[in-house]
Amino acid sequence: MKVVLPFIAVVGLALLALVGVTVAHQVEFFFGVIVPYAAVAVFIFGFMYRVLQWAKSPVPFCIPTTCGQQKTLPWIKHDKLENPVTTLQVVGRMLLEVLVFRSLFRNLKTEMKDGKIVYGSEKLLWLAGLAFHWTFFFIFARHFRFFFQDVPTLLRMMEGVDSFFQVGAPLFYMTDAVILGAVTFLIFRRVYLPQIRYISLASDFFPLFLILGIALSGILMRYIFKVHIVAVKQFAMGLVSLSPVIPQGIGAIFYVHLFLICTLLIYFPFSKLMHMGGVFLSPTRNMANDSRMVRHINPWNYPVHVHTYEEYEDDFREKMKKAGLPVEKE
Amino acid sequence: MAKLPTPEELLKIHYNPPQDENWMDKPAELKQGNICWGAKGKNLKIVEFPNARDWSPVEEDWKLPQDWEGTVLEAMADRLSKYRSFKIFMDICVRCGACADKCHFFIGGGDPKNMPVLRAELMRSVYRKYFTNSGKYLGKLAGARELDLGVLKEWWYYFYQCTECRRCSVFCPYGIDTAEITMMAREFTNLLGLNTDWISGPVANCYMKGNHLGLEPHAIMNSVEGMVDDIETITGIRINPSFNRKGAEILFVTPSGDLFADPGTFTAMGYMMLFHELGLDYTWSTYASEGGNFGLFTSNEMAKRLNSKIYAEAKRLGVKYIIGGECGHMWRVLNQYMDTWNGPADFMEVPKSPITGTVFDNAASTKMIHVTEFTADLIKNGKLKLDPTRNDDLVVTYHDSCNTARGMGLLEEPRYIINNVCNKFHEMPDNTIRERTFCCGSGTGLNASENMELRMRGGLPRANAVKHVTEKYGVNTLANICAIDRATLSASMDYWVPGTRVAGVHELVANAMIMTGEKERETNLRGEPLPGKGGNE
Ligand code: SF4
Ligand code: SF4
Numbered sequence: 001m002k003v004v005l006p007f008i009a010v011v012g013l014a015l016l017a018l019v020g021v022t023v024a025h026q027v028e029f030f031f032g033v034i035v036p037y038a039a040v041a042v043f044i045f046g047f048m049y050r051v052l053q054w055a056k057s058p059v060p061f062c063i064p065t066t067c068g069q070q071k072t073l074p075w076i077k078h079d080k081l082e083n084p085v086t087t088l089q090v091v092g093r094m095l096l097e098v099l100v101f102r103s104l105f106r107n108l109k110t111e112m113k114d115g116k117i118v119y120g121s122e123k124l125l126w127l128a129g130l131a132f133h134w135t136f137f138f139i140f141a142r143h144f145r146f147f148f149q150d151v152p153t154l155l156r157m158m159e160g161v162d163s164f165f166q167v168g169a170p171l172f173y174m175t176d177a178v179i180l181g182a183v184t185f186l187i188f189r190r191v192y193l194p195q196i197r198y199i200s201l202a203s204d205f206f207p208l209f210l211i212l213g214i215a216l217s218g219i220l221m222r223y224i225f226k227v228h229i230v231a232v233k234q235f236a237m238g239l240v241s242l243s244p245v246i247p248q249g250i251g252a253i254f255y256v257h258l259f260l261i262c263t264l265l266i267y268f269p270f271s272k273l274m275h276m277g278g279v280f281l282s283p284t285r286n287m288a289n290d291s292r293m294v295r296h297i298n299p300w301n302y303p304v305h306v307h308t309y310e311e312y313e314d315d316f317r318e319k320m321k322k323a324g325l326p327v328e329k330e
Numbered sequence: 331m332a333k334l335p336t337p338e339e340l341l342k343i344h345y346n347p348p349q350d351e352n353w354m355d356k357p358a359e360l361k362q363g364n365i366c367w368g369a370k371g372k373n374l375k376i377v378e379f380p381n382a383r384d385w386s387p388v389e390e391d392w393k394l395p396q397d398w399e400g401t402v403l404e405a406m407a408d409r410l411s412k413y414r415s416f417k418i419f420m421d422i423c424v425r426c427g428a429c430a431d432k433c434h435f436f437i438g439g440g441d442p443k444n445m446p447v448l449r450a451e452l453m454r455s456v457y458r459k460y461f462t463n464s465g466k467y468l469g470k471l472a473g474a475r476e477l478d479l480g481v482l483k484e485w486w487y488y489f490y491q492c493t494e495c496r497r498c499s500v501f502c503p504y505g506i507d508t509a510e511i512t513m514m515a516r517e518f519t520n521l522l523g524l525n526t527d528w529i530s531g532p533v534a535n536c537y538m539k540g541n542h543l544g545l546e547p548h549a550i551m552n553s554v555e556g557m558v559d560d561i562e563t564i565t566g567i568r569i570n571p572s573f574n575r576k577g578a579e580i581l582f583v584t585p586s587g588d589l590f591a592d593p594g595t596f597t598a599m600g601y602m603m604l605f606h607e608l609g610l611d612y613t614w615s616t617y618a619s620e621g622g623n624f625g626l627f628t629s630n631e632m633a634k635r636l637n638s639k640i641y642a643e644a645k646r647l648g649v650k651y652i653i654g655g656e657c658g659h660m661w662r663v664l665n666q667y668m669d670t671w672n673g674p675a676d677f678m679e680v681p682k683s684p685i686t687g688t689v690f691d692n693a694a695s696t697k698m699i700h701v702t703e704f705t706a707d708l709i710k711n712g713k714l715k716l717d718p719t720r721n722d723d724l725v726v727t728y729h730d731s732c733n734t735a736r737g738m739g740l741l742e743e744p745r746y747i748i749n750n751v752c753n754k755f756h757e758m759p760d761n762t763i764r765e766r767t768f769c770c771g772s773g774t775g776l777n778a779s780e781n782m783e784l785r786m787r788g789g790l791p792r793a794n795a796v797k798h799v800t801e802k803y804g805v806n807t808l809a810n811i812c813a814i815d816r817a818t819l820s821a822s823m824d825y826w827v828p829g830t831r832v833a834g835v836h837e838l839v840a841n842a843m844i845m846t847g848e849k850e851r852e853t854n855l856r857g858e859p860l861p862g863k864g865g866n867e
Pocket of ligand 1: 422423424425426427428429430446447501502503504505506
């Protein structure tokens, strides 16, 4: 259920767009204009809303998880990146986390061998995760050439690198292959590994299938059912300049691709994909371990009922005196 | 009480969950041997906890208050608005599973709901149902489920099977800390009077008497007196510790476990001998006679109420700063909560070692330093005369306590000390020490006796690593800096790696330390002949 249903959902969405635009051309306006605008709006406002919701809750305590030596005596080497005490060090830790997935890199695999537990290195998830996120980012950035009259040099350079191993024409992008591989691996892993399968929900498969669908439709569009590139650019420029045009003959596969992307944008703020924003707000990672150096303030700290020394002495005065302990009141 | 299975039986662990079931449909089976007894009404009453009554987890009826669901959901909404950590951790887990096999309870037991991600999902599923739209409308498909008695029992069972050790957090790409979620779950269950006896008893004790063990002032002094006698027998030196003394320079706070039972008492003797040798102007307090904080295993508020005594007493006695003993949770509380709860400690001074002159800027605000920071500084500055050969019968390895390792990063100080007071030291495998260290298996108030199976399972990963160095290097001593470790690892070693002793770092220090005017030492603190002194070579 949790695998099949998301799969059907994604196929259904793709078919919806496909059938929609092939059966009735008027619907192109819906898929090409209304949905994209709505999706971008939902994404931006939804994303902001979620982040603001998180930010609204205070961070009452200083609770970083430290992964290295604290700052202490001057002759003990302080691990600045894993146990930061300054903002700069925290930024360093966060960069490592966000750009190279530091914590995942630590991942281990636990196994039982003849009554002994052994821990092996387990880097596949890290590698696939990294490959997936980075290629996603590259491909995303690459698309910006559709939105510029003159393609910026940086984008051109990126493309150059990406298609370094040129295979046929049009240029073959390595990232296309990598993202397909990575997503497939991530799906496969969820189905294949018993522990991961057990913890997975439909909402873990849905975004994976969706992204797979986006990548596949993109690749099909680029290499097989060639779409009219000039028309696509015209279309994209229209969207960003807020004067949308629907060029003729752009090809149905384009709308499938676009519609799936829009679905992703709309789904994003409501889902775990928000980890993209959340990772920056995670208190265990983005705080400095400086709570012994500077007082951390809890905005909702309130006085509590305590058992005071006076009450304690009242309870035990006689016993204390007998034991020779000093007391405040005789 | 459930019979404890043999190690061979416990080792039959399967890590692969059954594939034909959805965990949401599988109610928790409260297994004897894995659960602690319910809190007693009288203890809950002492600290004014709700729904104080006697109850038993194995009985059908948990004597819950009216509309308990409402109470929980209301508390959940409240905590979501008060703790960003809780809210974020409810929302951003991607169920990548990186944390799945990192929990000692999962590794030692194989129960899939002990995978940190799933432990947290027990809570998240309810969160989704009541606090997210997808959960409200899509229900189970979105991983949401209603809060009912079955879920509550499941929560209780699994959230009292998490030692809040935070190992899972180290491996999570977002730092999701299941311990935070456990702490919330425990807050909620406490609103329904659902704590365990082994937590609520110490909490009530600590509140009324100043320490978990409920030692009254004279009992503390008796206990220390006994140790002073032992020290005299061993070293020929009579030391004279002071209590509740106003005007002392330093207040010393350590877990009461150190005053009560072996092997903690040897560590306490170690502190006393060290401070005596230095001529330190320090005092103990009977009012603030506890460094540990079982309140942390009930609610934030209770933890704060117990912790308040330390600063209050420092103020009353007029000390300049505080030294804290070897304890695990104590240091998480002191490092990450104390100043926020009960500070500012502006009536004290930034700690400065009177012996070496070292200023501890890293404790500029809390005014509290760890005894291993203090001692490492002494050794570095050559202030102690040490004869490590006295520890030559010990082949030592070091267990990082979860809270000192992951809560503050106290990694090198104890190692530096051990390497200076012992000649034979071997690390356990890399993946089981420092920030990757394993829990003793009995933290957060699980060190009762009715849940031995759980404790031994939870202790397996640590024990397994000890066994490795025992076989490889002949390690026979497991040093650590936590009172709970000293109490619970002893049991776990007896079970998994018999013959391994558990010792505090300052016990080893005191063994090696040559005191001014001491007689020729024949035995170590445990009364065993020193190497070369009793034909035990
Ligand atoms: S490692 Fe973090 S994100 Fe991955 S399953 Fe565990 S808690 Fe969730
Ligand atoms: S905090 Fe420790 S005990 Fe709790 S789930 Fe994580 S690893 Fe397990």
